[in-house]
Amino acid sequence: MQSGTLVAGRYRLDERIAAGGMGEVWKGTDTRLQREVAIKILHAGLSGNDKFRTRFQLEARSVAALQSPGIVGLYDYGEETTDDDGLVSYLIMELVRGRSLAEILRDRGTLPPDEVMKIVATAADALETAHRNDIIHRDIKPANLLVDEATGSTKIVDFGISAARGASGLTETGTVMGTLAYASPEQLNGAELTGASDLYSLGIVAYEALMGRPPFVSDTPVAVMNGHMTQAPPPLSRDIPAGVAQVVLQSLQKDPRARYTSAAEMARSAREGRVVTGGIPVSPATPSDGQQTQYFGTDQTALLGAGVGGGNTAEQPTGAMAHEEEKSSVTPWIITAAVIAALAIIGLLIWLNGLNDDPNGQIETPEPTSSSVETSAEPSPTEDQTTTDDDDDSNWDPSTDEETSETPSETASSPDTETSSPDSETSSPATETSEPDGETTPSDETESPTTEASQNL
Incomplete structure (x- = not known):
């Protein structure tokens, strides 16, 4: 069909908007009401097909039954026989901007x-x-x-x-x-x-x-x-x-x-x-x-x-649900890290006891070792703080804990390894050489590496 054609003697085709396998859509004018409309025309070959005609009629009835701002309005439906195209079916619909x-x-x-x-x-x-x-x-x-x-x-x-x-x-x-x-x-x-x-x-x-x-x-x-x-x-x-x-x-x-x-x-x-x-x-x-x-x-x-x-x-x-899920996933890693730290401390004790049997060892008495154990074996307050910190960290990554969980072992064992050297001029950070009055006291340095390692847990 061509521009200027009147459909049903009333709807003028002005401008083709779209064309597809089933038909064409035109911008048109209702000459009786003087308003712009959209005219959908089924291809002549399909208009003669009973199944396609039925579907076209179904669309008309479906849209006519629906009154919604979100559905294009239907104004009219009909069939017309033209000299050029034969039988054509058409829908007259609301013209939508956009x-x-x-x-x-x-x-x-x-x-x-x-x-x-x-x-x-x-x-x-x-x-x-x-x-x-x-x-x-x-x-x-x-x-x-x-x-x-x-x-x-x-x-x-x-x-x-x-x-x-x-x-x-x-x-x-x-x-x-x-x-x-x-x-x-x-x-x-x-x-x-x-x-x-x-x-x-x-x-x-x-x-x-x-x-x-x-x-x-x-x-x-x-x-x-x-x-x-x-x-x-x-x-x-x-x-x-x-x-x-x-x-x-x-x-x-x-x-x-x-x-x-x-x-x-x-x-x-x-x-x-x-x-x-x-x-x-x-x-x-x-x-x-x-x-x-x-x-x-x-x-x-x-x-x-x-x-x-x-x-x-x-x-x-x-909010709350995601945070609770996150907390439950953090807890097992904290427990795992604490167990690893405890095992590292136990291994350190066994190693230190072995040094006491060595006549060349520099550790003279077992008391400093006990003091060191008491200092480094108090993870509870630090673990509680770590739990709170991890709970507040919405970006917690399990891989971080896996890497830092080994830190206590390395931090704790390294200083004591230095004390095993006979030529060492400085005693272990975990113990202090006896003061002039003969007392042995834990060094303040003992808490520093242990606390830092625990916070990394």
């Missing part, structure tokens, strides 16, 4: 988390309206989300392959309707769909907007399908706020029952997630060691999602 999210991502690459959550929240609001009317979109993707970049408001378009819950007969056996990169696992399995399928697709859209690409990308469709059905998505960037990451990862759960219970709940969580600041390590994949699951493991994700719907519970994972 661009598709697909175009925006092509230009900008990624979007800030706050902007992504605005898009998710408004799209989820629209999906809630559709789901309440038992309509599942089945093709949520960036190309079907029109975004007003000034306000962040989003409208869902193209309900052409939407389906009423439980409807059948429009899809051939073995045919998957939708776009592979955004399809839910149950959609790919051919299972009966619920609104949770649209939420999964919206989660994929959010992931792409944050990371610049969908989570599952491959040259082969089979690999993409396998990713959706069996693989965890690659980890999100660590600088993404915890609340935002929670929204994305919960919506991408493989089991539909583990996702949000409704689109309205997802919308609330997206709005709450926007105000949560501070990033946390996020990795939905199975971690290589147990420590990685402290922040965002599979079980914890399910737990966090259960509390999203009420109040400000979305902030809890980065």
Whole structure:
């Protein structure tokens, strides 16, 4: 069809906006009401196909039943026979200002988390309206989300392959309707769909907007399908706020029952997630060691999602809950370090006792050794302080403790090794040579290396 053509004697085609395999979208004018409209025309060849005509009619009925700021409004539907093209089906719809999210991502690459959550929240609001009317979109993707970049408001378009819950007969056996990169696992399995399928697709859209690409990308469709059905998505960037990451990862759960219970709940969580600041390590994949699951493991994700719907519970994972998990992971390392220190001291005692049997040894009496043992064998106050310090350190790294746990052994044994030399001019820092009055006292230097080593624990 050409510019200037009147459809149904009323709607003038002004400018072609888009064209695809199923038809064209035009910017037009309702000459009767003198308002701008969008005119969607099904290709003539498809208009004669009963199945495609039925789908086109379904889109008209679906959109007409939905009254939501986030869904493009439908004004009219009809069929017309033209001299050039024969039978054509058309939809007269609201003309939306803005661009598709697909175009925006092509230009900008990624979007800030706050902007992504605005898009998710408004799209989820629209999906809630559709789901309440038992309509599942089945093709949520960036190309079907029109975004007003000034306000962040989003409208869902193209309900052409939407389906009423439980409807059948429009899809051939073995045919998957939708776009592979955004399809839910149950959609790919051919299972009966619920609104949770649209939420999964919206989660994929959010992931792409944050990371610049969908989570599952491959040259082969089979690999993409396998990713959706069996693989965890690659980890999100660590600088993404915890609340935002929670929204994305919960919506991408493989089991539909583990996702949000409704689109309205997802919308609330997206709005709450926007105000949560501070990033946390996020990795939905199975971690290589147990420590990685402290922040965002599979079980914890399910737990966090259960509390999203009420109040400000979305902030809890980065507050008390995460801190308690961190404390519980620090304690075993402190205990391990204390045991290593104790073993080092015991080894030192055995070694010193061996020197006492050596006639060439410089240690004249056992009393200084006992004093040294009493001084270095008092880890309790230092351990308590270390526990407090570690509890307050949200960036605790197990590898640090593994390296410093050997320090007490090296610090304690080195000074005493010097005392074993017959030519030594200075006695061990752990003991002092007898004063003129014959008394042996611990040196102040004894506490310095021991305390420093303990604090490194």
